[in-house]
Amino acid sequence: MTETLGSTGEFGFIEAATKSLPQGEDVLVGPGDDAAVVAVPDGRMVITTDLLVEGRHFRQDWSSAYDVGRKAAAQNLADIVAMGARPTSIVVGFGGPADLPTAWALELQQGLGDECELLGVSIVGGDTVQSDKIIVSVTAFGSLDGRSPVLRSGARPGDEVAVAGRLGWAEAGFAVLNRGFRSPRTVVEAHRRPAPPYAEGVRAALAGASSMCDVSDGLLADLTHIAVASEVLIDIRSAALTIPEPLQAVASATGADALTFVLTGGEDHALVATFEPADVPDTWTVIGAVAVGNQTHPSGTVTVDGQPYAGPTGHTHFRS
Structure with missing residues (x-):
């Protein structure tokens, strides 16, 4: 007989999920009390939170519980590093039906733990609740270690725009899965588990980045956040964007535009930042420039090759 959350019980599941969680040096009190206690060496803490909802952000027939755990942790840890901070800990809220196999929930926890382990991040607590569908909420904490945060509002005319990480892979994977296919495997895995x-x-922070953002909703959408916050015009050079072969293959098979994957696809959690030209790290790729807004293209605008982009620029919740 399959053990379920209903038969395991809330406290049995919590005990099973937390009994072997490693705790880093920033953690003073970990799971087991009413709240965790985490050291804040320089007196400031960077905090972010995200939700994953079954049917909206993942499907059990597309992703394993382990994949969902990795993704839930990754999207929050990426937000912390996008501030130029070092992630230290997370807390997890989990909701699921009583008939959900306990093994599924524990596999989710393993995915969360393995993603956190990449950065020495501790899972220090959370909450569980019965719900009609699976919901995973992660809140992540980070330390600036004495540095100033890198905000969206610091881009300056004359800066260069650069990216680190993959763009468009997760969106290509979604396009493949949405057609009922499972290949190219590289893009399907990118959708299931970002890197x-x-x-x-x-x-980037140490190099002097003037602004930075996690690319979760799409390159153009997230650059627009920077352009608006910084009151600047940003122009992207499409020729500077790399379109890997798997994205080209998916575009050809689905009738899509591979460049659109790169410009508007979200959930890869790449980083985009602005730098003075001499400060761009050699691990980043320059893809555009920051300028002063004008009558044709005002501040808060992002253009591609000097022109407005036709069509949606990325994901927006609640858009009809």
Whole structure:
């Protein structure tokens, strides 16, 4: 007989999920009390939170529980590093039906733990609740280690725009899965489990990045956040964008435009930042420039090859 969350019980599941969680040096009190206690060495803490909802952000027939766990952790850890911070810990809220196999929920926890382990991040607590569908909420915490945060509002005319990480892979994977296929496997895996360039957040901060953002909703959409916050015009050079062969193959098979995957696809959790030209790290790729807005293209605008982009620029919740 399959053990379910209903038969395991809330406290049995919590005990099974937390009994072997490693705790980093920033954690003073881990799971087991009413709340965790985490050290904040320089007096500031970077905090972010995200939700994954079954049917909206993942499907059990597309992704394993382990994949969902990796993805849930990755999208939050990417937000922390996009501030130029070092992730330290997360707390997890989990909702699921009583008849959900306990093994599925524990596999989810394993995915969360393995993604966190890449950065020495501790899972320090959370909550569980019965719900009609699976919901995973992760709140992540990070330390600036004495540095200033890299905000969206710091881009300056004359800066160069650069990216680190993959663009368009997760969107290509979604296009494949949505057609009922499972290949190319590389893009399907990218949709199931993102691979943010974690080390590049702190590297960009140390190099003097003037602004930075995690690419979760699409390159153009997230650059628009920077353009609006910084009150600048940003222009992207399409010739500077790499379109890997798997994206070209998916575009050819589905009748899509591979460049659209790169410009508007989200959930790869690449990083995009602006730098003075001499400061761009050699691990980043320059793809555009920051300028002063004008009458034709005002501040807060992102253009591609000097022209407005036709069509949606990325994902927006609640858009009809």
